[in-house]
Amino acid sequence: MSDHIIKFDKVGKSYGSLKVLDGLDFEVKRGEKVTIIGPSGSGKSTVLRVLMTLETINAGVVYVGNEPLWHEQRNGALVPAGEGHLRKMRQQLGMVFQQFNLFPHMTVRRNIAEAPVKVLGLSRKDANLRAEELLEMVGLADQADKYPHQLSGGQQQRVGIARALAMRPKVMLFDEPTSALDPELVGEVLNVIARLASEHDLTMLLVTHEMRFAREVSDRVCFFDKGRIKEQGTPEELFTDPKEQRTRDFLKAVLDA
Amino acid sequence: MLFGIEWDTSSELAFAWSILPMLLIGLWVTVQATVLGFFVALVLGLVLAVLKAAPSRFVSWPARALTEFIRDTPLLIQLFFLYYVLPEYGIVLPAFLTGALALGLQYSAYTSEVYRAGLEAIGRDQREAARALNFPAAHTFTHVLLPQAIPRIIPAMGNYLVSIMKDVPVLSVVTVLEMLNVAKIIGDRTFDYMVPLSMVGGLYLIMTLVASAGVRFLDMRLPKQGLPLK
Numbered sequence: 001m002s003d004h005i006i007k008f009d010k011v012g013k014s015y016g017s018l019k020v021l022d023g024l025d026f027e028v029k030r031g032e033k034v035t036i037i038g039p040s041g042s043g044k045s046t047v048l049r050v051l052m053t054l055e056t057i058n059a060g061v062v063y064v065g066n067e068p069l070w071h072e073q074r075n076g077a078l079v080p081a082g083e084g085h086l087r088k089m090r091q092q093l094g095m096v097f098q099q100f101n102l103f104p105h106m107t108v109r110r111n112i113a114e115a116p117v118k119v120l121g122l123s124r125k126d127a128n129l130r131a132e133e134l135l136e137m138v139g140l141a142d143q144a145d146k147y148p149h150q151l152s153g154g155q156q157q158r159v160g161i162a163r164a165l166a167m168r169p170k171v172m173l174f175d176e177p178t179s180a181l182d183p184e185l186v187g188e189v190l191n192v193i194a195r196l197a198s199e200h201d202l203t204m205l206l207v208t209h210e211m212r213f214a215r216e217v218s219d220r221v222c223f224f225d226k227g228r229i230k231e232q233g234t235p236e237e238l239f240t241d242p243k244e245q246r247t248r249d250f251l252k253a254v255l256d257a
Numbered sequence: 258m259l260f261g262i263e264w265d266t267s268s269e270l271a272f273a274w275s276i277l278p279m280l281l282i283g284l285w286v287t288v289q290a291t292v293l294g295f296f297v298a299l300v301l302g303l304v305l306a307v308l309k310a311a312p313s314r315f316v317s318w319p320a321r322a323l324t325e326f327i328r329d330t331p332l333l334i335q336l337f338f339l340y341y342v343l344p345e346y347g348i349v350l351p352a353f354l355t356g357a358l359a360l361g362l363q364y365s366a367y368t369s370e371v372y373r374a375g376l377e378a379i380g381r382d383q384r385e386a387a388r389a390l391n392f393p394a395a396h397t398f399t400h401v402l403l404p405q406a407i408p409r410i411i412p413a414m415g416n417y418l419v420s421i422m423k424d425v426p427v428l429s430v431v432t433v434l435e436m437l438n439v440a441k442i443i444g445d446r447t448f449d450y451m452v453p454l455s456m457v458g459g460l461y462l463i464m465t466l467v468a469s470a471g472v473r474f475l476d477m478r479l480p481k482q483g484l485p486l487k
Contacts, residue, residue: 052385052388052389053388054388054389087391090388090389090391091391094389095389097382097385097389099382101382101383101385101386102386103383103483103486104405104482104483105404105405105480105482105483105484105485105486106485106486106487107485107486107487109487110486110487114390114392114400114486115391115392118392118393118396118400119390119391119392119393145487147480147482147485148482149482163390164389164390167390167391
């Protein structure tokens, strides 16, 4: 087995004439914590959305494990994947959304337990148990019977994290998980993510504007620009001594803000 | 005499009092036709809404064409068609059932549009969350989209409930003894149309007010976020 769990091989994605991903080559190793930074429109969220199969690609191949995500082998040729293949591949990934995307009509417990019951086939009892363990982990053990609108944004996002983890994914995708939060609520969510990063061998892919946090938790930081990786390296390399002028400009702009 | 009940023509008041039980028998038929017709409209409308949203054009176009056809032809023609033409093909339904079915069919075209609007109003984020969690499509529909759509469509559906109720007298043309038909028969036999027709109007007003109040009550009671799943 190769050591990468995710691989983008010359992946292209465009909306009309706008190229969001432009021949992107990108690899993530098993257990690696990778942060993606970059200006808006640079394609950083698209990488996560393509992996979660929320957006298709126009060119190239994406691998999860050793299997193509968007393609299937048929008679030795790669053909666009059917829903069955996508369902199987999707199982390995979990996603945390910028706007939380909780189900507003379900209790917190049900939000987390629904997929384990319907998709993994757990009994309602076991799934509820799993949900409660995860709520304990994100510090919301006493909120299981509440509905999302009764929680603060930070609490909702922690439920969102628990919900994704309940499916036991190999890779967790965080799409700007704190961008929609009031500043004073950002910390509680970042703490949960940081703890996940330090305690688990989970592979994590994080798109964020929290530079200090990116520096603390990631093994590698990738700076995206115009649908490609402009520069990447360890947090030290990228934040203290960026090689590219474009990276320097970006970091100066966000760090001064 | 109607339904084995005699009328008393000694005074207007006595007449009104004596025909009230007959009208109430008709009212009960009206209520039954309304409930059955509304039920058919809710179920068939949902089916049409799902078909119209199908990814395949071979499914969505016929469903759309059917909706358009039903909406753009009069209820009376559909009713006659079901009542007089179907028996030629060996399908003989009682008048009441035919009438309720025609009402349901007619209104399913309208309710399907209500469902469609209600479902489309749900944000893309909900579909994406369901997809990321790998929900089967049917489960996303029944447990994510529909429970959130229902509270939003209650007021519009309530309007159609009242409309169906007011369209029930059309069934009298295929001999259904709903309230207006009963009143007309009383008028034909006693030569007093004024009293029974006024009473029908009054009873209708009470019925629609009660139905509207019920819908409003439901609208206020259901949580706006969707039917709760605990």
